Amino acid sequence: MSADRYSRQKLFAPIGQAGQQLIREKHVVIIGAGALGASSAEQLVRAGIGHLTIVDRDYVEMSNLQRQQLYSEEDAELRTPKAIAAKGRLQQINSDVSITELIMDVQREELEELFQAADLVLDATDNFETRMMINDVSQLYHVPWIYGGCVGSYGLSYTIIPGQTPCLHCLLETVPLGGATCDTVGVISPAVHMVTAHQVTEALKIIVEDFDSLHKKLISFDLWNNQYTSIKMDNVKKAECPSCGEDASYPFLSPVNQTKTAVLCGRDTVQIRPAVKQDLNLESLRERLHEGDTSLNPFLLSYQTGEQQMVFFKDGRVLIHGTKDITEARRLYHKILG
Known part of the structure; x- marks a missing residue:
């Protein structure tokens, strides 16, 4: 050197x-x-x-x-x-x-x-x-x-x-x-x-x-x-x-304060649930999602990106369809919600 x-x-x-x-x-x-x-x-x-x-x-x-x-x-x-x-x-x-x-x-x-x-x-x-x-x-x-x-x-x-x-x-x-x-x-x-x-x-x-x-x-x-x-x-x-x-x-x-993840039985879907219940503003979130297709009703926001579909609920829960990989699901989750 x-x-x-x-x-x-x-x-x-x-x-x-x-x-x-x-x-x-x-x-x-x-x-x-x-x-x-x-x-x-x-x-x-x-x-x-x-x-x-x-x-x-x-x-x-x-x-x-x-x-x-x-x-x-x-x-x-x-x-x-x-x-x-x-x-x-x-x-x-x-x-x-x-x-x-x-x-x-x-x-x-x-x-x-x-x-x-x-x-x-x-x-x-x-x-x-x-x-x-x-x-x-x-x-x-x-x-x-x-x-x-x-x-x-x-x-x-x-x-x-x-x-x-x-x-x-x-x-x-x-x-x-x-x-x-x-x-x-x-x-x-x-x-x-x-x-x-x-x-x-x-x-x-x-x-x-x-x-x-x-x-x-x-x-x-x-x-x-x-x-x-x-x-x-x-x-x-x-x-x-x-x-x-x-x-x-x-x-x-403490596990109590950590995001919970679970693969839903019989489905290519991971559910992610925040440690603290939220009141997620779905309309505001939709405005920030520039890439992909979205649809909104009074209860949930659906977002399609690539092969995955993400469904956001007002209480902060998210269903990530198209994968059973928890690490991949967390990656997608944090990309959107930070």
Whole structure:
């Protein structure tokens, strides 16, 4: 390996030779290998991270190529799992980095195993249920994580250090139910890279142990409308928070607070039921579904996309016809409802 590979990074005083050695020794886990995950992974691999684990349940589609920089048309044509395609491209970029690829849908057990092996976790998921589980596992094992999300031209980032900063539960109180996703309102590539610029910069600060330089604020922006906000979060931390408070119970690791899935007997159908009963606005959802055919009555919304038909009920239940694969059903569900 050329001694000059990281020369410009080592010339940056906050990293230097000592920081580069720390980067070489650390293990970062990225949950999700879509737009945010692909961008963060490439930056960390180019920076010389010692060990990178990439976790994703999805495969590459042609619509991903507009913003997911690690993938090719061939990956989309072959429906290559994103974790596999990402590792292949990243090893071409830096063969000196140890990369572990995991094709799976993470739940509590998988998250606990991942966190126990990690120095830092980056969020690149597509749904808040997983994020809230990440948040609770982070607090349980005292491993920092960096939240990130984007849709349209809007993005968010926030760094969570267990025992020091407010956690995501402090910020949100409860999991947001429903809302816009990239599959319903779109996304532009610059918004993705703005989020990961914040995420990876914060990650490097943690990796080189420069904790005093952490932002300590919630960053939000809307690139198209020229808005940028930095909100101080110190006073948001709650002593009674069930995820990070004095008597933490880690509620989102309980099966009670997790989405229920079941394959319906004798049918190629998976039912997905949210942990909390909703009052889903079916008309609003229909307006966001630009691709595919929809039909609406007072009780349900039917949506046909490809070989799958999805039927949404007002209480938040969804029937996904055309598959018995729970992982595939969850993938389709989160693409629409986030």
